[in-house]
Amino acid sequence: MITLGFNYSQMHDSSACIARDGELLFAVAEERISRIKHDAGFPHNAIRACLDFAKVRADQLDFVCQGWPVPGKSIATDLKCFLRGQYPLTYLNVLNTARTYASMAHQNGGFKPFTNHFGATKAQFRFVDHHLAHAISAYSYGGFDKAAVVVMDGRGAWEASSIWYGHDGRLDHVLTIPWPNSLGLFYAQFTQYLGFVPNSDEWKVMGLAPYGSPGVNLGEFISIDQGMYRVNAQLLFQRHNGISAIAKRLGPERTPESEIDESFKNVAFAVQDACEDAMLALVKLATEKTDSRNVCLAGGVALNSKANGKIQASCMVDGIFVQPAASDDGVALGAVFAPYLDSGGRLPMRPMRHAYLGPEFSDAEIEKVLRTYKLRAFKLEDVAATTADLLADGKIIGWFQGRMEFGPRALGHRSILADPRDPEMNAKVNNAVKFREWWRPFAPSMLREVAGEYLEHACDSPFMILTNPVRPEKRDIIPSVTHVDGSARPQTVEKDISPLYWNLINEFGKRTGVPVLMNTSFNLRGEAIVNTPTDAIRTFFSSGMDALVIGSYLVEK
Numbered sequence: 001m002i003t004l005g006f007n008y009s010q011m012h013d014s015s016a017c018i019a020r021d022g023e024l025l026f027a028v029a030e031e032r033i034s035r036i037k038h039d040a041g042f043p044h045n046a047i048r049a050c051l052d053f054a055k056v057r058a059d060q061l062d063f064v065c066q067g068w069p070v071p072g073k074s075i076a077t078d079l080k081c082f083l084r085g086q087y088p089l090t091y092l093n094v095l096n097t098a099r100t101y102a103s104m105a106h107q108n109g110g111f112k113p114f115t116n117h118f119g120a121t122k123a124q125f126r127f128v129d130h131h132l133a134h135a136i137s138a139y140s141y142g143g144f145d146k147a148a149v150v151v152m153d154g155r156g157a158w159e160a161s162s163i164w165y166g167h168d169g170r171l172d173h174v175l176t177i178p179w180p181n182s183l184g185l186f187y188a189q190f191t192q193y194l195g196f197v198p199n200s201d202e203w204k205v206m207g208l209a210p211y212g213s214p215g216v217n218l219g220e221f222i223s224i225d226q227g228m229y230r231v232n233a234q235l236l237f238q239r240h241n242g243i244s245a246i247a248k249r250l251g252p253e254r255t256p257e258s259e260i261d262e263s264f265k266n267v268a269f270a271v272q273d274a275c276e277d278a279m280l281a282l283v284k285l286a287t288e289k290t291d292s293r294n295v296c297l298a299g300g301v302a303l304n305s306k307a308n309g310k311i312q313a314s315c316m317v318d319g320i321f322v323q324p325a326a327s328d329d330g331v332a333l334g335a336v337f338a339p340y341l342d343s344g345g346r347l348p349m350r351p352m353r354h355a356y357l358g359p360e361f362s363d364a365e366i367e368k369v370l371r372t373y374k375l376r377a378f379k380l381e382d383v384a385a386t387t388a389d390l391l392a393d394g395k396i397i398g399w400f401q402g403r404m405e406f407g408p409r410a411l412g413h414r415s416i417l418a419d420p421r422d423p424e425m426n427a428k429v430n431n432a433v434k435f436r437e438w439w440r441p442f443a444p445s446m447l448r449e450v451a452g453e454y455l456e457h458a459c460d461s462p463f464m465i466l467t468n469p470v471r472p473e474k475r476d477i478i479p480s481v482t483h484v485d486g487s488a489r490p491q492t493v494e495k496d497i498s499p500l501y502w503n504l505i506n507e508f509g510k511r512t513g514v515p516v517l518m519n520t521s522f523n524l525r526g527e528a529i530v531n532t533p534t535d536a537i538r539t540f541f542s543s544g545m546d547a548l549v550i551g552s553y554l555v556e557k
């Protein structure tokens with residue numbers, strides 16, 4: 001059976017993936033191909049890439065599954081919220097709701113553009129409820145037979161958070177917390193208040209939080225009552241004479257790109273703190289309801305690596321899996337397996353050991369591009385050794401190898417790498433390459449074998465989605481990847497999964513005694529991570545990177 005899954009909620013992060021007989025073959029977000037960050041358009045490029053990779057035509061597919069329910073479900077929710085006063089009945093909100101519904105209905109949820117782009121197919125079209133798709137993306141790939149599955153995001157058609165019990169390849173629905181009682185909404189509204197882009201820049205708030213101090217009371221906006229979080233959406237949305245309820249209580253909103261004063265740092269601290277408490281409460285509830293100490297998380301809120309680290313370190317759980325594509329791009333990974341639940345069937349259980357699910361380019365293809373641009377490039381005998389020499393020499397390297405990662409993190413295939421021992425490296429990479437905010441931390445990739453030496457509560461963490469405390473004696477050894485609060489968001493690298501990347505870190509370790517690299521995504525600020533050799537070359541020459549190692553080739557400036 002060949003199934004295709006895609007996300008086209010029209011909100012953000014459209015994506016597609018393809019599976020054959022329950023084996024996931026390929027996955028890519030539309031933004032990587034269209035180059036529009038968080039692209040919410042119909043993912044026709046991503047679907048085309050899936051079909052090409054699997055060498056199948058659309059008419060050979062058995063199922064085409066979209067991770068969003070039939071048009072009409074969300075408008076019904078919105079209308080109910082308008083009538084109950086949970087969502088402000090403004091011209092703009094009504095217009096948005098009506099426009100989204102009209103667009104979804106006109107396109108039959110995406111199946112019409114599918115047929116337009118790819119022709120007629122015998123495939124069965126399938127709408128999959130959004131949180132069910134998230135839940136499958138956590139449970140099927142989590143590696144636990146029995147698990148509490150928690151989905152937390154901005155919104156589904158009607159869901160904000162949900163709890164499921166995964167067992168024996170099946171998912172039992174336990175409870176749903178309806179929209180707009182939404183942690184994602186809470187975080188997004190404050191992200192906007194702090195002068196960042198909601199549903200995109202939540203990372204920035206999380207990174208800023210440790211610079212703030214306790215003291216800001218957000219109790220009116222979010223509370224925990226009898227073990228359950230409660231978000232006051234009405235107040236979060238409220239505006240009088242153009243002034244939001246948040247601004248009325250906490251002072252004027254921050255102007256984007258302006259200086260960040262202490263009061264905004266303190267708000268970021270309070271937002272993160274409240275979100276962590278709410279997530280911990282929800283996970284506790286899930287473990288109690290399912291009587292399981294293994295937890296699988298998905299939904300955009302589960303990208304909060306700081307909170308995930310706290311959940312992992314808590315005494316509530318024995319095992320944790322966070323779907324690395326926790327946001328809506330990952331919905332495709334769940335939707336693609338949904339047909340297996342038909343007639344009481346079981347989901348394919350495919351523990352996810354890596355996220356290298358995207359396009360790949362051979363040396364011959366890379367060489368052709370280098371020649372097209374008339375670039376001087378050297379073919380390396382030993383890619384890992386030469387790159388390790390450059391890194392140990394303080395160079396900032398663009399590293400383009402193998403299949404692109406699926407999900408928001410670069411995990412050593414589309415990465416910018418540097419020496420984590422240099423306390424100035426954070427500023428150097430920020431100023432020369434990423435052009436991003438000074439407070440956003442960089443993350444380490446380290447050999448799996450040394451994780452316990454560097455981190456407290458170390459565990460296999462291949463996806464940079466859990467935060468751990470760095471051991472106090474190691475903080476000065478890797479200062480540029482240790483955040484101000486002493487934490488890091490590590491990637492543990494396994495030899496059998498990423499042999500070249502493992503070798504590179506190992507070679508760097510041989511030269512420096514520190515088998516750890518600073519790893520950040522290969523993109524410029526505000527752009528999607530590079531996908532093709534052309535993207536990589538363009539980004540390399542638009543930045544202050546010193547060298548580009550692309551396949552077996554070295555390009556220097």
Ligand SMILES: [Fe+2]
Pocket residue numbers: 130134153154155156299300327328
């Ligand atoms: Fe979602």
